Amino acid sequence: MAAITKVWRTALVALGLVALAGAAAAQQSTPPGAELYELCAQCHGERGEGNQVVLAPAIAGLQEWYVVAQVRNFKGGLRGTHPADVAGLRMHPMALALETDEELKAVSAYVASLPPVYPEPTVEGGDAERGAQLYGTCVACHGPDGAGNEALGSPRLYQANDWYLLSSLQRYKNGVRASNPANANAQVMLGIAGTLADEQAMKDVVAYIMSLRK
Amino acid sequence: MLERIPSVIDVLVPQASTYAGDIDGLFTIILVSVGIWFFASEIVFFWLIFRFRKKDGVRAQYVSGEKQSEKKWVTYPHLAILLFDVLIVVAAVRVWYDIKQDLPPAERTVRVIGQQWAWTFVHPGPDGEIDTADDIAKVNELHVEVDRLHHYKLESKDVLHNFSVPVFRLKQDAIPGRVITGWFTPTKTGEWDVQCAEICGVGHGLMGARIHIETAEQHAAWMAQESPLQLAANAAQKQEEE
Known part of the structure; x- marks a missing residue:
């Protein structure tokens, strides 16, 4: 009887050690980006699903180059420094919390590695058919399928929240998201958003972009 | 005393x-x-x-x-x-x-707006009044003139913040929905810290700004350079040149 107990005890200790070793190995293989992402998760959610209440869009699975570029913009004051940019002003200090470019790249890689969530549309009143015509202006950079073009710095569109696309167009048009002339891509969008006559036109084009999801 | x-x-x-x-x-x-x-x-x-x-x-x-x-x-x-x-x-x-x-009469008034996680300072332009077309709005950058009595009108866009200027020994809560008026008279020129002294969310510790206390000449020069009317005139001139 005592011998059996001893065997069991040894087996349990061995199992515990294996589990500990496994946990330690898992700890080591965890990318530092996941740890850094804990700060982002406060608003963007653990899965990068976003939270409209705090104006945080879904970011899971965005193109890595785009995330790197935008976080660098926030950090360098090229984006998120206009007094009326409520959401951008939140991101500026958050980007400053990433002390090195390695940290910035690591967290961006982690964001890009998260499975995309394709948030449900929430903006009402958009006409995708009318939007298809208006989208003709966007094709040159974002492509006919909205997949984006890294060479031009144009991100994939159909993955974003529709409310975020709408608010971005509004902020481009009134100069809030293109307030720094040094942000060349934003300056392009300032001109493009200016061609959309009103909010209805913006909703239409956003509705069309949402229809591009496969 | x-x-x-x-x-x-x-x-x-x-x-x-x-x-x-x-x-x-x-x-x-x-x-x-x-x-x-x-x-x-x-x-x-x-x-x-x-x-x-x-x-x-x-x-x-x-x-x-x-x-x-x-x-x-x-x-x-x-x-x-x-x-x-x-x-x-x-x-x-x-x-x-x-x-x-006590609220002594103001020589200048600035609007101080706190939000997660930045300060916006609305300065009067050359007309000396706020809420006019020549106001100068700056993020995380407050410019004041030394030896001038300033009123601040403190607001919050979202949650509780606290407008804290350590060199002034000034701390004042900002409360959403209220406009709180207070005063200060800077006595020493230089550039110093402004901070938020009320926990306001995950970015609270990074909600820092700078106050620039300037001489009358420096302040006038800054105002002339940053005035929206001046910026518009500069932009128009640049366009003409192109």
Whole structure:
């Protein structure tokens, strides 16, 4: 009887050690980006699903180059420094919390590695058919399928929240998201958003972009 | 009056407003009052421990604290501390009145808007008035003129914040839905910190800004350069040149 107990005890200790070793190995293989992402998760959610209440869009699975570029913009004051940019002003200090470019790249890689969530549309009143015509202006950079073009710095569109696309167009048009002339891509969008006559036109084009999801 | 009391705080953080010395003086009064009683009580305490330490042939005595001769060890220090409290309260109320209750007439007014996690400062343009077309709005950058009495109109766009300017010894809560008016007069030129002193979310620790205290000439030059009307004129001129 005592011998059996001893065997069991040894087996349990061995199992515990294996589990500990496994946990330690898992700890080591965890990318530092996941740890850094804990700060982002406060608003963007653990899965990068976003939270409209705090104006945080879904970011899971965005193109890595785009995330790197935008976080660098926030950090360098090229984006998120206009007094009326409520959401951008939140991101500026958050980007400053990433002390090195390695940290910035690591967290961006982690964001890009998260499975995309394709948030449900929430903006009402958009006409995708009318939007298809208006989208003709966007094709040159974002492509006919909205997949984006890294060479031009144009991100994939159909993955974003529709409310975020709408608010971005509004902020481009009134100069809030293109307030720094040094942000060349934003300056392009300032001109493009200016061609959309009103909010209805913006909703239409956003509705069309949402229809591009496969 | 309080500003004449020497302070050690300004060795670490300079005084750059008319009332910074009063606040530091108040701290000194509290430090000295509390310090005197701290050392007095510790000296008596350790003396009693030493004086009535264990001795052969002497039994420990139970002190009930009912006799007048025993009670006076509590009563007299208590009364003396109350006296010191009155001194602190009188000094504090005077300082509080001067800084928070009294509102001297403004020479300049700036709007201070807190939000997660940035400060927006709306400065008057060359017309000297806020809420006009030539206002200069800046994020995390406050420009004021030395020796001018400024009013600030403090607002919050979202949650509680606190407008804190350490060199002014100024702290004021910003409360959503309210516009809180206060004042300061800068006395020393230079660039100093502005911070948020009320936990306001995950970015609270990064909600820092800078205050630039400028001479009249420097301030006028900054205003001329940043005025929206001037910026528009510059842009128009650039376009013409192109």
